[in-house]
Amino acid sequence: MRQGFVLRQYRKVYRFDNWMRRHFTFTGHLVVAFMIAAAVFGVNTKQSTTYQLFVFLLALLVFALLNSTFNRLKVTLTRQLPRYGMVGEPLRYSVTLANLTSRTYDRLALCEQLAETLPNSAQLKKFYQLHKQPWFKQGVSFRRWLRYLAYQRGGVIAETALPELAQTPLQVKISFIPTRRGTITFADSYLAKPDLLGLFRRLIELKARQSCLVLPKHYPVKPLALAGKRKYQAGGVSLANSVGNSSEFMSLRDYQRGDPLNSIHWKSFARHGKLIVKEYQDEYFVRRALLLDTFVGDAAAEQFEAAVSVAASIAVNERQNEALLDLMFVGLQTYCFTAGRGVDQIPHLQEILAAVQSSEEDSFARLQLAVLARVGLCSSLVCVLMHWDEARQDFIKQLAAHDLPVAVFLLHDGSLSRQQCANKPEHFYLLDYHHLSEQLAGL
């Protein structure tokens, strides 16, 4: 109840602040500041004459406000967005503005903004993990509230001052740095037109709602030298992601009970009057699995993001034409996506990673089952983990017992050292998420 009241006040303050920032020009802000100062010093009209300045500035602002209600400017906006952006890398795009009136306008500004939904108490509680805090730290300050909003928005686009807008369409290049992965939505833009006196700005809404997918941040990683054997893949490359037979034809043989109907060679059946089926060549190739542990637990949200970045970096640096890559993680259910050797494109895996969310406590057990079911297919396994507890250590031991080469990337917050980690596999990389790029480059 109290929290709800506080959040409502935050919303009001935020909206008022945004209104002031958007609607006044720099000169307008100065005039407002001087007006307030003149009012403060001129409260007692017998002690100073600044109240005269206050009245004059107030009159100017009222005129500016009235003038801004008249507008004849009509503009259309088209935005050319790239397909993907990446966290931490500038996302560059262009916007074309067409002036539909015959007049030339000066000192216009384009306010591009990303869509935002104001957070409620439950979202904030989850984001800041407030239930783990003592009661006196469970309040959310205005700064934290803003921080959550900024995170959820996914970036900040600076206002762009436009050159003179005449009849020819104007193309503006804009760039900003996305701060989170996933879909970022561009809300309607505003064109800010100053009034006659140059104090107050009329905001002209330009409908152009679009979205763009932001991929997790990649870091350069040296390809891993895991000594994995090629494994038999039923159904070959084309069906590597599903169950079935190989597509490489070898010979014909008599039908046996249990053979699938789609392998019957109908021409031979017509010729010989008995069922004959096609036999296919067995296929062997390298198939790697990339396992992402999505259980966050006590770890910071940044650590999970770093884990996703590590998974994305490994996926990007995989030799696409030589091996298949299975990306496995647990969300609402256990997922496995395969890419490589023409089955699917690696960027598709990046898109999936852009949308990965953290999961509940029992997720690792489910992931473990899914991996063990595919152990026979995999040549090697790369695990990106955030915890090194007994369950995870046992799992790695189990994999080693299957003679499967395993590499483990363990993300931590700087509190772990190699000596503290028991039962390390041969390829064990301890990564402090604060220094991710240096450590990945140094592998």
Next chain:
Amino acid sequence: MNKDLLFLSFSLLSWGWLSQTWLAASGLLCAIAVGKYSSWRWRISSRQFYRCGDLSALLVILLLVDVYILQPTELAIFVLLKWLPVLFAPALLAQLFSSDQKLPLGALFYSFRKQKAGQSGETDFKPPYTTLYNRESTVVRLLREIDFVLPYAGLTVLSAGAANVQTPAYFIIAATLFTGILWSVRPKHSPAPVWLLAVGLAIVISHFGHHGLRQLDALVEEKVVGWLGDSQTDPFKGQTSIGDVGKLKLSDKIEFRLKADKPLLLHQASYDIYLGHHWAVSTRLLTSENPATQTGNSKLKQLEIMQPLNRQTVLALPDGTIKITGLDDANLQYTELGAVKASLPPRFARYQVFYTDKRTGAPGKYDLQIPKQHLDWLQQLSSELKLAGQRPEAIAEQIKSYFRTNFFYSLYLGTQTDADLALRNFMLKRKAGHCEYFAAATVLLLRQAGIPARLANGYSVDEYDSRQDLYIVRSRHAHAWAIAYIDGVWQAVDSTPSQWLRMETEHAGLWRPLTDGWSNCVFQLRQWQLQQTRQKNIQLELLAALLLSIYLAWRIYSAKRKLNRNMRHTKTAVFKLAYQGLDSEFYLIEQCLQNTAQARQHNESIQQWVGRLQIPALHPLYKLHYRLRFDPIGLSGEQRQLLRQQASAWAGDFEGEAAKH
């Protein structure tokens, strides 16, 4: 003429003219002109700009210390306003003399400094996910630096308002400057005639508007003063809590302190007309002559009061006050009934009071007036107490003893909202109340017995602070009592049961030690201020300036020394890095193989060369060599020794082998 210079000179000259600060204005103007026209430009870093901002802040603090502590002035805030152009001059001059001609906002707003430092600091060490959402707001104009010239001109004109020149000059100056500034920044799509029309209209409207505002202000002030007027400023009308409901609100606030020999009653005002909820004075006349005079050759008593005084205060004084010293700048006005009203600039005062302890003055016809609505119970009570025919002293004593034995002191105000009924209720039913009930009833009973009487209010001085050797008077010590004209003197007849002070002390607030502590600190400061003379102040200011100069000199000296040290370090570091490891013994091996088929080629790194040679013994050696040559940490003593020994041994062996062949 340069547009900026035009605005600045116009505003500064106007400021100098209105505020009579010609010297400062011309000095600033000269400095600005030099900044504008000379070719002197310095590359000023953000940090140095911030220091200019800090200097302005320091000047503000010094000015505030001066106007609030060293030489307290009545309108300190206007002194600050008056000197704004000087206070902000460091920031403007820094911009004018800088090569960038812009002022970072961090110089004016501390929050901008923090943000910037945070951003640059964090980006290097944290993944972008955490760092980049520090900029919370959606609306970002990336405004990190501004041109401070026009805001400074506006600030100067604002500051000229402190001169309080009530002529049209200020309005003309302000309107001209802001019109000029707005004209220079108007958007090109605004048609000039429409723009001029709009601003012209604004000027006309605001011209009438500010006159209207002034009249409105005067009207509001008059109403508010009438509404808030109380006994503190009106010696002719006293309001009581008789007829109020609920509980009496008591405050522990220390009103004043005094040095006296014994506890006493300090009289503020007395009233002779009963109006129920109010008491009033029949003769509403203020004179500058003290009606009390010294009779005979009796020695005057003396006490000293230390009190923060408002613009108008009714002083609390002992009976028979003859003379007040220490309030030379105050205009003292006396009423016929013995109240003293002091008008002076608000300040902390320490004044001495000389008094006879005898209140004189003839009684008037109102001093015996009995309100009809109370006549019945007064007559009944008077006959019950058999007051008729007794001597006045005996009557007074009998009334006092009647109240003491039959009545109780209570902070509960009752439920009756009509003052007459409340007083009747107090006398006939409730028989409990606070001092104003007792005083009012006593006055009426005395009058019923034929003794002229008045209601007096003031403070009961009782709380002694042995540490300071002073009596402390709090708000809750405010008291009311009756005064009766007996034997040619007005004598106090305080019939309130004596437990009232104890009961009120029991209701003291929990925060009292804290508020008392704070009050004592302020009191000590004010005492110190009173002792300060102009000469002492100048000495103090000179001392502060000296300390500041020493500090600044030390800062400059230490900064220079640090810079030199850093430079020396950088030099040695560069030197060390460039020539590090050139004495490596690995070069002996290279020399040995120089004229053989295994010699190192020009485009070959040592690593590639050793790889080509396929001599396992050289592998650890070249690694050590690389570390010696390129690792900033270098080799440990043992490792260096190892490299020396093994490389020399290998070279020795090789030469030995070569000699054999």
